[in-house]
Amino acid sequence: MKTVAIIAASGVGKRMKLDGGMSKQMIEIGGHTVIWHTMKAFQDAESVDAVYIATKSDSIEPFKQLARENGFTKIHSIIEGGKERQDSIRNCMDLIEEEIESSGVMPDAILVHDGARPFIQPEEIDEIARISAEHGACVPATKPKDTIKYIGRTPEVFGETLDRSRLLQVQTPQGFTPAKLIEAHRKAASDGVYATDDAALVERYFPEQEIHVYEMGYHNIKITTPEDVPVGEAILAGLKARKSEN
Amino acid sequence: MKTVAIIAASGVGKRMKLDGGMSKQMIEIGGHTVIWHTMKAFQDAESVDAVYIATKSDSIEPFKQLARENGFTKIHSIIEGGKERQDSIRNCMDLIEEEIESSGVMPDAILVHDGARPFIQPEEIDEIARISAEHGACVPATKPKDTIKYIGRTPEVFGETLDRSRLLQVQTPQGFTPAKLIEAHRKAASDGVYATDDAALVERYFPEQEIHVYEMGYHNIKITTPEDVPVGEAILAGLKARKSEN
Numbered sequence: 001m002k003t004v005a006i007i008a009a010s011g012v013g014k015r016m017k018l019d020g021g022m023s024k025q026m027i028e029i030g031g032h033t034v035i036w037h038t039m040k041a042f043q044d045a046e047s048v049d050a051v052y053i054a055t056k057s058d059s060i061e062p063f064k065q066l067a068r069e070n071g072f073t074k075i076h077s078i079i080e081g082g083k084e085r086q087d088s089i090r091n092c093m094d095l096i097e098e099e100i101e102s103s104g105v106m107p108d109a110i111l112v113h114d115g116a117r118p119f120i121q122p123e124e125i126d127e128i129a130r131i132s133a134e135h136g137a138c139v140p141a142t143k144p145k146d147t148i149k150y151i152g153r154t155p156e157v158f159g160e161t162l163d164r165s166r167l168l169q170v171q172t173p174q175g176f177t178p179a180k181l182i183e184a185h186r187k188a189a190s191d192g193v194y195a196t197d198d199a200a201l202v203e204r205y206f207p208e209q210e211i212h213v214y215e216m217g218y219h220n221i222k223i224t225t226p227e228d229v230p231v232g233e234a235i236l237a238g239l240k241a242r243k244s245e246n
Numbered sequence: 247m248k249t250v251a252i253i254a255a256s257g258v259g260k261r262m263k264l265d266g267g268m269s270k271q272m273i274e275i276g277g278h279t280v281i282w283h284t285m286k287a288f289q290d291a292e293s294v295d296a297v298y299i300a301t302k303s304d305s306i307e308p309f310k311q312l313a314r315e316n317g318f319t320k321i322h323s324i325i326e327g328g329k330e331r332q333d334s335i336r337n338c339m340d341l342i343e344e345e346i347e348s349s350g351v352m353p354d355a356i357l358v359h360d361g362a363r364p365f366i367q368p369e370e371i372d373e374i375a376r377i378s379a380e381h382g383a384c385v386p387a388t389k390p391k392d393t394i395k396y397i398g399r400t401p402e403v404f405g406e407t408l409d410r411s412r413l414l415q416v417q418t419p420q421g422f423t424p425a426k427l428i429e430a431h432r433k434a435a436s437d438g439v440y441a442t443d444d445a446a447l448v449e450r451y452f453p454e455q456e457i458h459v460y461e462m463g464y465h466n467i468k469i470t471t472p473e474d475v476p477v478g479e480a481i482l483a484g485l486k487a488r489k490s491e492n
Contacts, residue, residue, distance in 0.1 A: 139404065141395070145470055146415040147442045148394060149387070157456040158385065158414065161446045168404065169392040196393045200407045210403040218473050224391055227464050230484050234476030 003047045003129040004107045005173065006092040009035055009055040009063070009115030010081035023059050024223055025115050030236040034223055036066060037118030037236075043072045045125035049107070050074060052095055053115070054081035054088035086194050086201075090185050097182060108133035110181050112198045113173035116223045119235050125173060128214050132175025136209050139175075139199045140216035141168035168213065171220050174198045180206050249293045249375040250353045251419065252338040255281055255301040255309070255361030256327035269305050270469055271361050276482040280469055282312060283364030283482075289318045291371035295353070296320060298341055299361070300327035300334035332440055332447075336431050343428060354379035356427050358444045359419035362469045365481050371419060374460050378421025382455050385421075385445045386462035387414035414459065417466050420444045426452050 025035035057080045067075040081088030109132040131138035150159035184201040195201045219235045271281035303326045313321040327334030355378040377384035396405035430447040441447045465481045
């Protein structure tokens with residue numbers, strides 16, 4: 001199967017309180033940077049042929065070097081991201097569209113992943129790619145552990161309680177058949193619409209497209225706050241222990 | 247300030263895959279059991295006068311011994327929980343009501359906490375108690391890090407995407423002025439109503455009571471799945487490092 005992947009890796013880690021706008025992708029967990037873990041997972045995923053990464057301009061060279069030194073041969077392009085995450089993904093998609101036109105080969109699926117989710121596993125990527133190609137759209141999710149409520153009439157008070165049994169917390173990589181993802185992003189750009197994730201864009205422009213749930217473990221966290229670093233170390237140790245058991 | 251606390255600690259750790267229905271409260275994190283951490287936090291909270299714990303019948307003696315051996319003098323009663331979490335809380339509330347009647351002293355607030363949230367800090371308990379007494383109801387919450395969607399027409403597909411900026415993930419301890427919490431539980435018992443948390447019960451029977459948000463850090467997790475144990479170790483190490491800096 002031919003799948004291409006987009007990795008959004010422009011986050012400057014404001015919530016991480018990093019010095020001088022250091023990329024949160026460069027934080028080390030388990031002896032490797034966040035982006036190393038992410039690149040390696042996509043390198044090792046059998047379904048993936050080519051990976052496009054959007055990042056800050058001054059991360060492009062370090063990322064290229066990292067890919068070269070580690071034999072991450074599937075990293076196809078590392079380009080500058082846009083203002084918002086969605087713009088970065090759009091930049092990668094422009095490249096993918098050119099590639100499709102020049103090669104005449106249409107991928108089975110495009111996956112979009114957050115660079116700051118380094119604990120995704122290659123076999124999970126493969127499964128999401130497979131379901132996306134088969135059903136048109138697939139998004140990983142976990143059941144929320146906590147009760148979820150709306151904010152009320154001011155941010156200091158609560159509103160309505162949601163029915164937790166009907167909720168899912170969604171993650172990435174989110175996979176789609178190329179035509180729909182490309183068209184949804186094109187329309188969003190022309191309408192000036194920004195959505196919370198790619199699934200929300202596809203939902204908006206292709207409401208008839210059902211988005212399939214891939215039930216994910218709790219390891220696929222996003223490295224967002226300083227607390228996440230030791231938590232990430234623990235998750236990584238757990239994943240290694242699980243692998244050595246098998 | 248006189249605050250009483252209820253700790254629901256009946257969970258048998260089904261999702262933890264523990265042997266022979268071992269209580270998840272007895273899992274060790276950082277060299278102490280989950281329930282030890284929880285008891286200690288309430289012992290050290292200045293606002294708290296008395297703690298009522300509901301647990302499985304065969305945990306009552308071990309918990310009593312733990313409290314005795316560690317000088318947790320505020321642990322007032324350890325009783326058998328009911329069928330559901332809400333029944334366990336109701337059992338504790340019956341005792342508290344008797345105490346109020348016999349002593350003639352009304353607490354300023356009642357806090358209800360999950361025993362499996364061992365990383366709550368004493369000063370957080372105090373602050374939630376204070377806001378509860380002042381405003382009638384206070385619940386700790388964090389902003390969700392992930393996008394939240396509804397489950398669709400079947401559990402395999404997604405429904406609508408929620409506006410994340412309007413959502414909060416709620417935790418415990420949840421605090422209320424005693425009259426409203428007692429009355430809400432009494433009405434729920436007589437109506438046969440079960441709610442996802444105590445705040446939802448108070449919302450139901452006292453819709454005019456605004457529930458105040460206490461913005462909590464991401465450390466106050468519930469120990470629910472095996473992955474949570476190493477994550478808990480990491481959180482604990484982070485909390486210790488933070489304390490030694492101050």
